[in-house]
Amino acid sequence: MSRLATLLRRYADTPTRTLIALHSGTSADGIMAALLRVSGSQETARAEVVRFRGFSYPAAFREKLVELFARETSTVPKFGQAHFYLGELFAQAAHGLAREAGVAMEAVDAIVCSGQITFHIRRGQDARDRWIGDAEIPAALDTGEGTVIAERTGRLVVTNMRSRDM
Numbered sequence: 001m002s003r004l005a006t007l008l009r010r011y012a013d014t015p016t017r018t019l020i021a022l023h024s025g026t027s028a029d030g031i032m033a034a035l036l037r038v039s040g041s042q043e044t045a046r047a048e049v050v051r052f053r054g055f056s057y058p059a060a061f062r063e064k065l066v067e068l069f070a071r072e073t074s075t076v077p078k079f080g081q082a083h084f085y086l087g088e089l090f091a092q093a094a095h096g097l098a099r100e101a102g103v104a105m106e107a108v109d110a111i112v113c114s115g116q117i118t119f120h121i122r123r124g125q126d127a128r129d130r131w132i133g134d135a136e137i138p139a140a141l142d143t144g145e146g147t148v149i150a151e152r153t154g155r156l157v158v159t160n161m162r163s164r165d166m
Contacts, residue, residue: 007156017109020094024116028065030056033097051101055093068118086116087148094153110156115142
């Protein structure tokens, strides 16, 4: 059985799971982090917040990060570097939160990270955002490389959930 299959089987078989949830929104001021104990699933799911706190972005980085939000200042190299750097910051936040809660990272079953939103294209979008003919295609672009978070924490990581809402 692969490592991923083993992790998923262990997760499914655990009655109460310990999760870390990470998020950063359009304010781009930092990362909100929650350590949760989750039991049940779907309609029977219950969550207890064990620890919650914010981690501010370094000021110099925040000034650069907002450049990704505008088509006039965003570039592929900037986005790529921010994507990996944010992965490092999310991993640091996960470690910091677990440490403050007195929970070993090995006891965390999974980390979920919506990432840092950088760009939304919604229905009714600006015509400049239509580049596949006249097609109106909603999209979201989040940053914070999940493989970096997984590598730095050693945990199963689920990312990019916001795209489902588009």
